Amino acid sequence: MTGYAAFAAETVEAGWFLEHAYLVPLIMAASFAITLAIGKRLGKHASWIGVAAIGTCFLFAIVANVQWNSYVTDSEHAAEAEADSHAEEGTTDEDAPAEEHSLVAPIAPGESAAPAQEDDHSEEPAAEGDEEHAPAAEGEEEHAEEFEVVPVTQTWTWWTNGDVEFEAGMLLDGMAVMMLFVVTLISLLVHVFSTDYVAGDRRYTHYFAFLSLFSAAMLGFVMAQNTLQLITMWELVGVCSFALIGHWWEEKPNSDAALKAFLTNRVGDVGLLVGMITLFFAADQTFDIVEINTLANDGAITHTALVVSSLCLLAAVMSKSGQFILHTWLPDAMAGPTPVSALIHAATMVVAGVFMVARMYGVFWNGLVIGGSSVNALAVVGGVTVLGGAGLAFVQSDIKKVLAYSTISQLGYMVMALGVGAWTAALFHLFTHAFFKAGLFLGAGSVAHSVHSFDMKKDMGGMYRFMPKTAWTFFICTGALIGIFPLAGFWSKDEILAGADQLGSGYSVFMIVGTIGAFMTAAYMTRLIYLTFFGEYRGGHHEVEQGRADADEHELEDAMDHGDHAEHHGDPHESGNRILVPLYILATLAVVAGFTNLPDTGALSFIPKGLALRFEHLFEPKGAYFPSFGAVEGAFSHPEFSWQIAVGSSLVGLLGIALAYAWFFKGLGPHGITQRSRLARAGHTFLVEKYYLDHLYTGIIAGGIKGPIAKGANWFNKHVLDGAVDGVGKSAVVGGQFVYNTIDQKLVDGIVDGSGVTAEGGGEVFRQMQTGKVQQYAAILFVASVVLAGTFIIVI
């Protein structure tokens, strides 16, 4: 089957924009360089370089997606034509006639869809050379997508070292194309949003330059052709997040947060390096991602190597994607400007880990035996993170920190989905989450821009009155996050739950974890909305508390820009268009993004084929490098839609909203229980202290290092190392004395003096011969030559 499918796909041409998608990161990198080089001179207009670049990239990405759509369709038709020709001829020959047939086969997409579905089960037997139209005995409920879509690749030799060739290149398949769209869209909106949000900042140029580099790094990451490139881009993403989180580094907490993000990521990066190096040697010294995955799927890599490398890579995912216990940097990263948080949480930094698992899925699938009977590490990490992150979100008073813990929890969903084999569900959730989480962050930014604070308890409340537009987009995005039908989050979260349920046995627990997570999400988001948008306005009691370095300057600029907002220090006001328009777009996407992958199985089988599962159809890789294809195809789960799970999780979500509504809006329930009950107080403190993880890291691990261990090192240094150094110094002095007195003064000088004396004496002797008489010299010459000639004659 693979043979002819691959052959068929070769006849399919990819569009220009697919072939040259590597230009996108290059454009952003150029934008970074140009902004840094001439940005200062442009002043306020420096941002337009970045906006123009990312706008271009976004258009590029849209065209690339359209071309990808036709590329997939063409591949499918080519494969169908192959199958038909085999069925008609009843032959096993896969060569020339098949090619002609695939080229001329006139198939209209709409009409051929239905018959193609019926023919599908005969594909495999036909390819294997059996009878045509053999009965489909596999009993597969899968869709008829057994064609291969060859990724669009470009490679250049970077450098050669001995036999190993280091390549640079581009690997563009479904998920890369999808990420291309998501990253450029979110980045574009963040750029536009930022032109207002950080207007007048003293490092305005620097900010936009790094925003460009951040996008470039992430785009390069999703298109990386080999693991070497993957690591490079991964690190570059980390560096950019460091620079942007610490954008206002004059304040200690901000620079601390940047350092924390960077150092925590380094912990995981060790895992990334070790894992990739293990893979390099296990996979016959290749960096090629497709090749590594294919080898892993074929069983050409030993299981031990796969286990080691996938566990090491899991550590990298835990740090980068904020999985529980290495998630602590993510809430602190809120110290950065809000648009950066939106970018980090929606499109760039934290999804890198999830994307890496999806990219190396062949390795993870076989290494962790996903789909096997025992529960694997990936699912456990994800499941713990879902609940751990959601729990912490309840006790935060900073609006951005609530969202940060929410992101951690949602990333947990994605990792969990990957752990239970629901690859498409994970990527689909990544896709929808990007839109509504970016919407939430930018909405929070809009509110904070107005009240100059992020503290919900002190400075917000009743914001609905002041900024209804922001509020409505925020409500929609919240609804999508909670998973209210029919918003985006409903579809993606549901697919994850169904995927966890489908595997059965131990994995069912993850369905329950996911449902509890949905409940908690609903509750903490309702709390956030209450504290921010409803109740009494608690702000306006201070002058610019959240003292950003540029705050005064910023306000002045703002007041001049918007004359009608002259009473800036009074009531909060609705934000300008450059902030609102991105919010509208994201809210719209939060509504419609879910429809891209409507299920058509189970209870929803009435949905027509052309509409359903577009996401899966377009973006799921189809090739030997992906576990769904070929040998392991049967175990790969495409969950069915089920009423029970959908209705159940929705009800649980609504229950969460209702309880939180009763508690916060109506003041029902045992308020003040944290004062009365010791158990509740302990639980509350436990959450406020973030499970004491920060204490563990800074107090015990870092403190342990700088306390006793540092003292021990000091003692060792003083007594052992210093002693050794002193001893060496002393013996060097003694040795030097000996050398001077004995060797230098006596031996060396003796030789020098002696040679002078000898030369003088020799000169006295030989000067006697120097008579100045030419004929005497000639006589000596003659005698000497006679002697020499005589000697020669005698000897010879």
Next chain:
Amino acid sequence: MDDVMLNQFLILAAILFSTGVYGVLAKKNAILVLMSIELILNAVNINLVAFGAHNGTIAGSVFALFVIAVAAAEVGVGLAIVLLIYRNRHSVDLDDVAQMKG
């Protein structure tokens, strides 16, 4: 050329050579010394040509031609030096030119 005839040439050359060596070592006049050197060189030339004829090759004659060219140059330089010495000291006696005594 047979061996007897070769011997005659060699004897002639030996006589010329010895005469030259005597002139170089014994004569006080610089001009005569130069001329004696010419005798030595030409004795060598006779040897070269004789051996060349004896062996039936032209290599000896070619070498002799080279020696003649070198001798011409040598005598040119030598006479020039002698001329300058005469201008300075009005004498060409070699015993007087002993300033290089160490």
